[in-house]
Amino acid sequence: MTAQLNPRGDVAVLVPAAGAGVRLGPGAPKALRLLGGEPLLVHAVRRIAAAPSVHTIVVAAPVAEVGAVRELLAPVAPVVVVPGGAERQASVAAALAVVPPGPQIVLVHDAARALTPPELVESVAAAVRAGDDAVIPVLPVVDTIKEVGADEVVLGTVDRSVLRAVQTPQGFRRAVLTAAHAATGDPLTDDAGLVEKQGVPVRCVPGSEYALKVTRPFDLALAEHLLATGH
């Protein structure tokens, strides 16, 4: 299948895919591990490319796999592939650096969230288009959360009503994300964190259970089930 991206679209999607997948266990870099016989990255890019607003996709691949990832994705969608970095933040920065002129909305989306529906890509982009500088999809926290000391003794129970589990795609006005990545500081685990440090408000929108991040073996088993049942 060749997905033709929309030349009139206003959204560039950066796909950090250069992680090792240490928590998944020994094997290929995580984005290249198989889910239903295809790499996680293929599933992720196929769903991004199905979102009508998407103009450009840039993938940050493991350094040793850049050529292989280009070949892998050529039949899936037109993508730009760059070498990733040692940290997720560096991979995102490398992808952001090659976004062509045009799209003024930039989404950052983990390859590891392989089954994310195109509708979530569109809803995050729509929230940025409607006026928010930074938008993140979130889910409520469903477990009781404890703060625990170094000795594994509970220090207290956290008020979960003010907590949210954060997903991707995270969406930004392009200039806001560019400025946040240009600022120096320790690497953070998500791009909204960088934007928060700039004092920019970050809006939460509803996430999706299907945007789960494949992190541990159980997540991969769950994703296999979801894929087999039509997601």
Ligand SMILES: Nc1ccn([C@@H]2O[C@H](COP(=O)(O)OP(=O)(O)OP(=O)(O)O)[C@@H](O)[C@H]2O)c(=O)n1
């Ligand atoms: N240096 C890195 C590290 C992570 N990522 C990407 O960032 C996303 C979220 O990271 P995570 O799911 O935590 O992946 P890993 O870093 O590979 O996981 P682990 O910590 O278990 O190694 C993934 O799509 C991953 O490929 C990346 O592009 N470059």
Ligand SMILES: C[C@](O)(CO)[C@H](O)COP(=O)(O)O
């Ligand atoms: C960006 C992210 O997916 C939001 O939940 C997450 O922080 C990335 O995970 P990592 O393990 O920190 O790379």
